[in-house]
Amino acid sequence: MKTLLPNNVFCSTFGHNYFKVKNVNSETSEIVCKCCGNKFLSTSQGDVLQISFGNNDIETLIDYLDFQEHRFRKKTA
Numbered sequence: 001m002k003t004l005l006p007n008n009v010f011c012s013t014f015g016h017n018y019f020k021v022k023n024v025n026s027e028t029s030e031i032v033c034k035c036c037g038n039k040f041l042s043t044s045q046g047d048v049l050q051i052s053f054g055n056n057d058i059e060t061l062i063d064y065l066d067f068q069e070h071r072f073r074k075k076t077a
């Protein structure tokens, strides 16, 4: 069973210290915790999903979606 508690003592006590890194698309942005370095996705509905469980496939997918969005914007512009 995987625990959802952060490993960092500061984050466990006070919560993550989020910092916005980039917009993945118009409704989703990538944020990172300044204290523990974990990466999250923030949606326009206010949901925060942790994405850095050591699974590089998700980060690769996010980079791919980011690339496709830029490609789509170039086509429509």
Ligand SMILES: [Zn+2]
Pocket (backbone or CB within 6 Å): 006, 008, 011, 015, 016, 017, 033, 034, 035, 036, 037, 038
């Ligand atoms: Zn943290």
